[in-house]
Amino acid sequence: MNSAPQRDPAEPGATPQPVRTRAPERTRLEILDAATAEFSEKGLAGGRVDDIAARTRTTKRMIYYYFGGKQQLYAAVLERAYGGMRDAEAALDLDRLAPIEALRRLVEITFDHHAAHPEFVRLVSVENIHEGRNVMASPVIRERNAAVISALRALIQRGEREGAFRPGLDALDLHMLISSFCFYRVSNRHTLRAIFGRDGRLPEVAAAHRRMIAEAVLRYVRPGD
Template sequence: MPATSPAPRLRDADKSQLVILSAAMDEFAQYGYAGARVDRIAERAEINKRLIYYYFGNKDDLFLAVLERTYADIRAAEQALHLDEMDPVEAIRQLVSFTWHYYLDHPEFIALLNSENLHQAEHLKQSDRIQEMNSPLVAMLAEVLERGRKQDLFRDGIDPIQLYISIASVCYFYLSNNPTLSTVFGRDLRTPKALAQRLSHMKDLMLGYVLK
């Protein structure tokens, strides 16, 4: 009888890890790191709990793997925008719009970041990949800003990291604090009209900063 090829076993292992990561992402997003339970992750994944420990070590390592996957997903989606091929002004508009819609479509991203910030980024500090993951985004935005400067459209001396933090912040704060903001101001800030107004405002805000 011929020996079993290792390829199917590798594919099964990859599939199992992806299923576990997906289930873990849902669990951590719903309950936070502190409230998440490995037993429930195993139930969500319909997999033996021992496999979770086999592939990911412990709960801390699993949470870090989820965070790294979350960042890898958004960074890959940003790279797919090809901002370096756009007019610089349009590139800034597109980055703001993309960030806004990504947060809207992936509420788990905000939930996971909230949880990790509560823990003072103690898991991300253990990552040897996270800074490398974010470097292409910084380089891409720096290239857009430099082209805009050379075309006499953008101001000199704009820090791409500061700009990205500002874009992420104005998107993140509005959504993560929407229940309290809506209550305090007596306005439903999640209606389609309110969301469209917010996006328009954020684009104007960012362009008002970068344009000469």
């Protein structure tokens, strides 16, 4: 229960727009942030619209005003989360590096993004519980993500041509090999910690994992045998 902003009475003209009582875009974003936290913590069914509203400075009414309903809000949250992942991947330019270094870089970026965004990982887990219906329904998510595979496919071809990679590698399978570990150590961190007693968030553990998955992937693509 945030104390209501008692409409700060007319700040002196020094600051451009200090406090706005009307701020539709900000309200929208605030709801999206709150919903991202709520749904990633409790899932779609477990998340409460009232609790999302309580996390913001506005009310439940606004959620329905801007998003229409719980389901659509969840869809909006998911779409934005996938967008963040896509941006991270698009940021690195694989063509500039030698194949092996480019692949190592891709692994590291993937690792880092998952580690830095557990809420994204959890949302994807939640979405899979719901059989991927919302991802299926969002062309935006589907198209943008397919792009990663194209980039990886090009890299594989280049590496193969240059003799850095062995022939016969499949882009999608390799992507899965990379993502699986990066995803799993975040998505399952609670059961892993409960059962094995090792906290994956400890810096030294994370560093070892980062080295391991890069090493495993590079060994996997290396020519020989």
